[in-house]
Amino acid sequence: MRVAVVGGGMAGLAAAHELATAGVDVLVLEGSDRLGGKLRLGQVGGLTLDLGAESVLARRPEGLDLISAVGLDDRVVHPETITASIWTHGALRAMPPTVMGIPADPEALAASGIAVMPEPRILPAPEHDVSVADFVTERLGRDVLDRLVEPLLGGVYAGHTDQLSLRATTPQIAALGDDLVTAAAEHRAAATASGPVFAGLVGGVGQLPAAVADTDGIEVRLSSTVRTATRTAEGWRLTVGPTTDVETVDVDAVIVAAPAPAAARLLAEEAPDAAFALAAIDYASMAIITFVLDDAVVPEGSGFLVPPVDGTFIKAATVSSNKWGWVGDSGRTVIRTSVGRAGDATLLQHDDGELASRALADLRSAFGTLPDPVDQVVQRWGGGLPQYDVGHLDRVETVERSVAAVPGLEVCGAAYRGVGIPAVIASGRAAARRLLDAGTIEA
Known part of the structure; x- marks a missing residue:
């Protein structure tokens, strides 16, 4: 057959x-x-790197099961660091504990300076599907949505929370129940002993x-x-x-x-x-721009997310050389940035040089002075992410x-x-x- x-x-x-x-x-x-779809290897500055997805969710078994089934399990690695930041209000600010952007520690959120959360409203989840924005804003305010939930979902779906389905994109949030913040704190506490969240492969x-x-x-x-x-x-x-x-x-x-x-x-x-x-x-188009710099010049941490409300060009950056030991072993700094969301088709009409120049300008604003990269590659994913x-x-x-x-x-x-x-x-x-x-x- x-x-x-x-x-x-x-x-x-x-x-x-x-x-x-x-x-x-x-x-x-x-x-x-x-x-391979959205999995792709490429050469940047003499290094073989992922130009698409660079990790799998380790808390779901299917990815690691298939990796093992095809004989790649001896290459499985976990991130060296997952310490992420939010670039907002003119500074890189440590990400407080959240469940898909729902604050799990109101004191840590307040100290971070990322968002102001009003007294949470205790409300039952609606029986019908609603947008993520409607659900979160009604309970925790627009600032939490704009500066925590939106950048997280933007990285996954390249979409907008005003349109994205709560049931389809963030069932974890819907499952928290009536009291989102209390349930998020309980969920985070229970998850601390669950092992690594992400996995990758040496070599990509x-x-x-x-x-x-x-x-x-x-x-x-x-x-x-x-x-x-x-x-x-x-x-x-x-x-x-x-x-x-x-x-x-x-x-x-x-x-x-x-x-x-x-x-x-x-x-x-x-x-x-x-x-x-x-x-x-519908589908959203986006691009990943990978930079290789000669020296280890970037502060610690795995990278940062950017709230769209701040009007920056990039929506996220990952310091791959900090995140993955096999990348860092090169002795170079490798930074990936992503640009593009649903409805941003004109943004990606710029040529590769313009995309890279604007992304690098944002990186320099966030990190401070950076040397010119020794190489850069723009990988476009036209119509890459379903909404x-x-x-x-x-x-x-x-x-x-x-x-x-x-x-x-x-x-x-x-x-x-x-x-x-x-x-x-x-x-x-x-x-x-x-x-x-x-x-x-x-x-």
Whole structure:
């Protein structure tokens, strides 16, 4: 039996791995010239570094499980420091304890000078979905939202809390109950013994896609855009490749692991309700700008977040050479900055030199004097992050119902129930398991 996986990001690769290890022949069709989605390695100043995601959430098992399954567990490392700051009110200020930006220590928040929190309002969570902004502001005030919650979510989703769904993006906040601050303090106390929050790989997490693709039973075709997916009496027929040289591929089942716009196009005929719901999911574009400096010149700490309300160009900076021992061993300072949020399309129309110049100016404002970098790389992620706006989970349920009614079809990816690496791996594995458990395919 043979299954086609449309999309070679981490969700598609995880689905392929799950199927291949069960004895199924898998064909991964990726429209671009490389695998990995938002995982990517590149050269900056002679160093091989992550130009996309650089860590996985260690408190979810799926990422580390897959890393172990493909033989990379001996390279797993944890951050040397996770001491982060907020750059606001003209200074770098130590991040007080929070749960996704909800203060867990009001005294530490007051001492930080980051935000002023009024007396918290004790209110039950609404039964319907609301925006993160509406929920937090009503209970803790706009300053807490703008200077703690917003910068944290901006780093994950590149979105705006006025649009982002509470249920879809911050279920941790919704789960705190009526008294957010008290519950946040209790949650933080309970979490202190839970082990490291994040993990990475010596040499970069961008090694993971190739390691997964090397699994026996997985065939990969790059630069292979899938144009249609149509049910046949025996399974599915895909048309693949440029319009001037279309190839037909017959398979027993299909997992669509493409971003929502491409998935909507492929599902329009066989699962129109799913296609309609997917078409409603917006995406944000952003860029990561990596600088390499010759000397260890940056203060301690893993980096900082920036509240958008302060009007700076960058939204975050990570001092990778402080955060990861294997990067710091180079003897150089490596700083990653991120720019771009939903609706900021014009910002990314600047050329690479302008993006890097403006990002470096912000770094110098935050850190003080910095020497000129020896190298810099701008990695653009156009349409890279799906926006989980209010009502997102209802849209996802519509997609899942529609797809479930079509034998031999599954979907997975960041557009559904989580954008982090473990979440998309879980999405891909679950799609593969549904095919196997349904008996649609035989190992």
